[in-house]
Amino acid sequence: MDDTGANASALEKEIGSEQFPVNEHYFGLVNFGNTCYCNSVLQALYFCRPFREKILAYRSQPRRKENLLTCLADLFHSIANQKRKVGVIPPKKFITRLRKENELFDNYMQQDAHEFLNYLLNTIADLLQEERKQDKTNGRLANGSLDSQNHNSNTPPPSTWVHEIFQGTLTNETRCLTCETISSKDEDFLDLSVDVEQNTSITHCLRGFSNTETLCSEYKYYCEECRSKQEAHKRMRVKKLPMILALHLKRFKYMEQLQRYTKLSYRVVFPLELRLFNTSGDATNPERLYDLVAVVVHCGSGPNRGHYIAIVKSHDFWLLFDDDIVEKIDAQAIEEFYGLTSEISKNSESGYILFYQSRD
Template sequence: MGANVSQLEREIGTDLFPPNEHYFGLVNFGNTCYSNSVLQALYFCKPFREKVLEYKAKNKRPKETLLSCLADLFYSIATQKKKVGSIAPKKFITRLRKEKEEFDNYMQQDAHEFLNFLINHINEIILAERNAGPVNSNNNGNNSHGKSGAGGASGGTSAVHLPGSKSNSSHSNSTTNSTNSNSNSNSNSTTTNGNSSNSTGSLNGTTSVLDGSGILTATTTPILPTTNGANSEPTWVHEIFQGILTSETRCLNCETVSSKDENFFDLQVDVDQNTSITHCLRCFSNTETLCSDNKFKCDNCCSYQEAQKRMRVKKLPMILALHLKRFKYMEQFNRHIKVSHRVVFPLELRLFNTSDDAVNPDRLYDLTAVVIHCGSGPNRGHYISIVKSHGLWLLFDDDMVDKIEASTIEDFYGLTSDIHKSSETGYILFYQSRDCA
């Protein structure tokens, strides 16, 4: 190999280096590891990359949007003459900071909040361009129920560069706040006797999932509602990320069962010690009893009654994004802490918490990318990502790119003890359906 060949190219080998593929790190602008890690994960989600590049080829609009900047960035990576290197996503970051003021600073942000904002905002741009209407940036990205923050269910908490990480970028301690939104997804509620139903403690048009004591146990990233006929047509964002949950509630007095469908772009699940993603998803769909102050208002009984409720997946998305809620507020500490529990995420995944009328219950997923939080808590940390590309596993740490072995993924499962120690743990998992590969 020539002198200009990078170490990564040597490790992969000329004969094995994927044709027409490029592995480029992203320069950190002082606090943008949260963005870099998510962008790398999305770039290696094949359906998403293809649609963004297709948008770049078809879109001739002179107006700059966050989607056009993302398309320019992906195109720049995909058309590089070199196979390996780094690129500065300056135009994208500049536009991001214009679109959402919470990102317009040098404080570290949360990777999941950024993903939430980006996916919803891209969807809004597509819908607005269909009707040549304006995009309301202020309404996007604030629809996570509870701030997901480097704070999970109530996070929005910042992270800073972890000493010892590869990146030399400087980060700062800070806390960011995001607004909880009551935006409702498009949903339908039906009962077996034809009556519509709402409940105290049920979804009520939101995507919060409560346990019997009213504690938030699982959430989903909702999809902003559309209002007119043209906008009601699904976008390619829906085609890739949208799934459907169904909430089934059985009144324990009259046995009437009501169901309600809810769209989602990702699933947010609680984590327990020494478990697996499959276990977390099973817990997500466990039957819970609504009682005491959390009773269900049964339309058939015309009163509040004890009931049993469960959430199951009715439509499995093409790309399944799973957010592990690793940051939780602890009253005894009066702050958010990181939960570094060991949670195994397999290379292959099949969901077993599907509804009886699920559209594609046997869909098999392959792990495509993982956004990893490094650090001991929400106020100090760093984000990196690992991705699978053409059978290879790569680690992206801002502008640095390394080849890793598949066995290295186990290092990011979490800790079996001393969970308050610094750890490198999987935070957002991207599973791609095998039938779209």
């Protein structure tokens, strides 16, 4: 315990009391047996300010029965209300609840941080939608009047603050090369998974995501207009960009000949400032400026081996959270997490999930 205390006071000294941001707390999280996948994502989300504010506001509402969201709210509240500015907290209640709720995480094995992020955001959104439905029912029973729209099971569930913060929309466009008719289908995302290539950048990965592919030979597309299978062009475009863009780099690839997943430690540059062009025609704001606020980094050679850490931006400096250890790092040091130019030393520390926050 002593070295953790020493680490904390060193951090406090390094930041300096005059520089220390008001109402900010930097607390490492205890690892409960390979729970770094969870700790790193929780730290990244804590430093996504809009998300933290919503979670803390939720905590101040009337108490509900314990679930993953109430446990997360308690954890964030506990960090935000510590007497000390730096230190360590055991997220025991949250981990216990997580293991109870989802058997995927109910073990001491290393899990995938992206799977956990996905599960967490979707679970919170589901819980919020469920609560809203219950409140509506209770409200209805209280005033005795029936709300007719509630009987329509086809209406999509209302969007929650999780959607307001993380949800963007993709549009899948297919253009028949015979009659030129375009059919498009929208789909929402809470995080965007992009393929990686060696020595590229995030911008390049996103551009690759929107590349046009040709559907031909046995993959021809059935065109409603022509009423037959035709060659077509297909592409994915971002129609609506989210407030916080969570980008997942697909670094784990299944290798047939090895019969297992291997890690792509490719060097993919992610800038501190990302200018994104909405590629779809009817986009509301054609260009958005994003700032990097957090990165979940995978260290090691494969998905089930290795370790996760998080680097986050707080006010105007960067911090590295490695379970219970927290240290201040230089913005230049972020380049160390881009990945490797050569695949020789597989054991890389490379950016895995990037959180970009929109400026407006």
